[in-house]
Amino acid sequence: MLSRAFLTAAVLSLTPCFGSATINIGSYLSSAILVRDVAVIGGGSSGTYAAVQLKRAGYSTAVVEKASRLGGHVDTYRDPVTGQTFDYGVLALLNTSVVRDYFALFSEALTVYTGAGPAVTRVYANLATDGEIVTPPSTIPWTDPAAVFASFLGYGAQISQYPFLSDGYSLPNPVPEDLLLPFGDFLAKHDLQALAGTAFSIVQGVGNLLATTTLYVFKYLPKTTIDAFVGIAPPPVTSATFNIQALYNKALAYLGSGTNVLLNANVIAIERDGPRVLVAVLTPSGPKLIIAKKLLVAIQPKLSALQGLGLDLTLQERDIFGQFNNSYYWDMVLKNTGLPSDRRFTNIDVDAPLGIAPMPGLYGLGPGPIANLTLAYYSSPSSRTDAQVKAETLEAIFKLKTANGFPPGTGTPEFVGFNDHRPFWLTVPPAAIAGGFYDKLNGLQGKKNTWWTGATFVAHDSSAIWNWTEVSLLPRVKASL
Numbered sequence: 347m348l349s350r351a352f353l354t355a356a357v358l359s360l361t362p363c364f365g366s367a368t369i370n371i372g373s374y375l376s377s378a379i380l381v382r383d384v385a386v387i388g389g390g391s392s393g394t395y396a397a398v399q400l401k402r403a404g405y406s407t408a409v410v411e412k413a414s415r416l417g418g419h420v421d422t423y424r425d426p427v428t429g430q431t432f433d434y435g436v437l438a439l440l441n442t443s444v445v446r447d448y449f450a451l452f453s454e455a456l457t458v459y460t461g462a463g464p465a466v467t468r469v470y471a472n473l474a475t476d477g478e479i480v481t482p483p484s485t486i487p488w489t490d491p492a493a494v495f496a497s498f499l500g501y502g503a504q505i506s507q508y509p510f511l512s513d514g515y516s517l518p519n520p521v522p523e524d525l526l527l528p529f530g531d532f533l534a535k536h537d538l539q540a541l542a543g544t545a546f547s548i549v550q551g552v553g554n555l556l557a558t559t560t561l562y563v564f565k566y567l568p569k570t571t572i573d574a575f576v577g578i579a580p581p582p583v584t585s586a587t588f589n590i591q592a593l594y595n596k597a598l599a600y601l602g603s604g605t606n607v608l609l610n611a612n613v614i615a616i617e618r619d620g621p622r623v624l625v626a627v628l629t630p631s632g633p634k635l636i637i638a639k640k641l642l643v644a645i646q647p648k649l650s651a652l653q654g655l656g657l658d659l660t661l662q663e664r665d666i667f668g669q670f671n672n673s674y675y676w677d678m679v680l681k682n683t684g685l686p687s688d689r690r691f692t693n694i695d696v697d698a699p700l701g702i703a704p705m706p707g708l709y710g711l712g713p714g715p716i717a718n719l720t721l722a723y724y725s726s727p728s729s730r731t732d733a734q735v736k737a738e739t740l741e742a743i744f745k746l747k748t749a750n751g752f753p754p755g756t757g758t759p760e761f762v763g764f765n766d767h768r769p770f771w772l773t774v775p776p777a778a779i780a781g782g783f784y785d786k787l788n789g790l791q792g793k794k795n796t797w798w799t800g801a802t803f804v805a806h807d808s809s810a811i812w813n814w815t816e817v818s819l820l821p822r823v824k825a826s827l
């Protein structure tokens with residue numbers, strides 16, 4: 347087999363040009379050249395949606411995806427014996443026309459979302475220390491159901507003041523002060539501390555919730571979600587077959603695997619200086635060159651990731667993307683944990699502010715929809731290795747069983763699903779937000795024949811991403827073609 351280095355050298359000229367190699371069009375067989383309207387980098391939620399809608403509108407696309415499937419943060423577990431499926435990555439979608447239409451397009455049914463795993467009693471334990479089940483003290487505000495309900499209303503009233511939040515990051519100048527506060531300070535300022543427990547169970551993957559800038563929490567816990575809690579908006583929905591991957595598999599077939607979607611593919615260089623965008627890709631069937639009118643980047647735009655594409659970044663792009671920090675998020679399925687199937691264990695630290703367990707750490711452990719399976723979610727504000735996350739998860743299971751006298755169970759705990767979703771949430775510090783960072787980011791749209799989409803431009807919310815892509819982005823992309 348030819349090495350990646352050999353193939354890379356064959357399709358790129360050896361003469362460096364402004365720090366990046368030049369794509370050598372003449373080195374490609376004509377059968378390896380794909381001429382398209384739009385080259386899409388990343389076939390997750392945003393990239394797949396954009397490509398499907400562009401195709402429906404009569405435009406040609408080529409999607410380059412590094413994984414062996416479309417779907418990004420979707421993780422669908424399939425039981426090896428029965429074939430039964432359930433989702434444990436992206437799960438909950440807003441019940442909006444964009445979501446319903448997308449699922450209907452691929453004849454995938456929706457049902458009301460009732461949570462990851464069966465509805466069982468929630469109990470609390472410090473999963474970082476002894477694992478002993480505790481009753482949260484009444485000094486923790488979210489232990490009072492009336493206060494929690496009042497906090498939903500109060501939070502809803504607060505977030506209603508910022509209707510611009512539903513349109514990507516189109517922020518006013520000056521950016522409202524409350525949006526720049528750490529979320530813990532925002533809750534204290536508005537006497538909404540009773541919301542913290544609910545926020546901890548929803549706003550996951552951000553690292554430390556109370557330290558997270560309120561703007562980002564507002565994007566993650568939007569008014570529509572709160573309205574569903576208080577019964578004035580429909581509840582979220584999910585795949586009726588508990589298999590969101592099926593939607594993406596059908597999208598793959600619709601777009602054309604191998605022709606318009608390149609899976610297991612590595613972008614090695616992108617040039618945007620001429621009238622067309624050139625994307626050099628290594629695929630399992632050899633090198634390909636996409637020649638497109640426009641580029642749509644649909645990966646998380648950390649500077650290192652964009653440099654990894656061999657993208658000919660401008661100084662302005664380097665400056666903007668170089669400012670992003672990111673949090674870390676893992677989801678897991680284990681078998682043979684021996685944990686009881688009638689309880690969900692939520693991580694708590696009764697001595698921490700508002701009882702919110704600090705991260706790095708687990709959000710909790712609970713039964714999966716299939717017997718003998720346990721779901722677990724873990725986040726960190728800084729990098730952790732998979733080995734560290736696995737070791738801490740196994741330790742928490744051991745402590746839970748020991749501290750609470752659960753029978754040891756049969757078999758050894760084993761990870762049957764484990765996904766590191768780094769880089770998860772891309773954020774910038776409050777001072778950068780106040781300084782107009784998002785205006786500068788949005789100002790990149792359309793420059794150098796390049797458009798941008800995904801969670802960083804909208805929110806970590808597939809429904810919102812699809813809506814924004816449909817309503818705000820694609821009309822501009824189409825007008826540019």
Ligand SMILES: Cc1cc2nc3c(=O)[nH]c(=O)nc-3n(C[C@H](O)[C@H](O)[C@H](O)COP(=O)(O)OP(=O)(O)OC[C@H]3O[C@@H](n4cnc5c(N)ncnc54)[C@H](O)[C@@H]3O)c2cc1C
Pocket residue numbers: 387388389390391392393410411412413416417418419420434435436437438439551611612613644645646651654655675676677767799800801802805806807808809811
């Ligand atoms: C565990 C978990 C649970 C979640 N639950 C929900 C939920 O219930 N509801 C909800 O709405 N959202 C949920 N989210 C948020 C989710 O991130 C967004 O809904 C959505 O997936 C973000 O879409 P995206 O297109 O920005 O990124 P992604 O979906 O991650 O897509 C990016 C794609 O780019 C690919 N890629 C990356 N680098 C390259 C490269 N160099 N070359 C080619 N391809 C590349 C990736 O493989 C990926 O397929 C969850 C996220 C996680 C991690």
